[in-house]
Amino acid sequence: MLYNVEEKEIMSAAGQHNLRKPDISVESFRLIIKKYLRRSAFKNKRILDIGPGQCDFLDMAKKAGADRTYGCDFDPAVGALGKLRGHDMTIANLKQGWPYKGEVFDGIFCRGSLNCCWFSSEERLAAFLDDMAASLSPDGWIWIAPWNNPVPGKEDFLEVVHRVSKEWADKNAIRIEIPSPRKREKYGLIYSIPRIEIWRRK
Ligand SMILES: C[S@@+](CC[C@H](N)C(=O)[O-])C[C@H]1O[C@@H](n2cnc3c(N)ncnc32)[C@H](O)[C@@H]1O
Secondary structure (H helix, E strand, O other): OOOOHHHHHHHOOOOOHHHHOOOOOOHHHHHHHHHHOOHHHOOOOEEEEEOOOOOHHHHHHHHOOOOEEEEEEOOHHHHHHHHHOOOEEEEOOHHHOOOOOOOOEEEEEEEOOOOHHHOOOHHHHHHHHHHHHHOEEEEEEEEEEOOOOOOOOOOOHHHHHHHHHHHHHHHOOOEEEOOOHHHHHHOOOOOOOOOOOEEEEO
16 A cells, blocks of 8 residues: 555556555455464564565554564665665565575565575575575564466476475474465465465464
């Protein structure tokens, strides 16, 4: 959701067309929080959203008492919007690896912004996922709905993605949920990809 002229102006330069729309509903984020995350998930916590788009989830985390809120995106417009709203933004392309090595968060959220098929090898994908898990505090939560869309000409890699992410999830006590069509609609997971998953801990 974009709330004023300044935000609309900033996001008019967004790379993804739909991020330029001012009136995207935030209801699906509310429903995700209600179902999966309690208030204690945010209170005095450090929360990261990977690819936050219009930064609505980060706003909700802050409102629910997060100590600090972080966003990572390769789009400078998203970086500028997040900064304007008081979030700690990092401009980085996730394809190049995990941008927060050595940093730790109490909660990591991501909806539709991470494609494991981007990585050029099994080793690079595994390294990315391990680095991300290393940035989660021991009792931290994770809620990630990846957008695993096969790269044209490399469709076979999807099998690797499913195997490697499953092994990684098992190792880190993360559950992989396959949401029903009703849940996909409710939580804004309307993607045309071979398999929609929610990775979650807690
Ligand atoms: C489909 S939007 C999702 C936005 C938000 N998470 C939501 O659910 O509404 C994808 C977001 O990821 C960012 N993104 C896409 N590819 C990226 C990459 N390679 N590195 C960093 N950010 C990326 C986009 O700029 C955008 O903010």
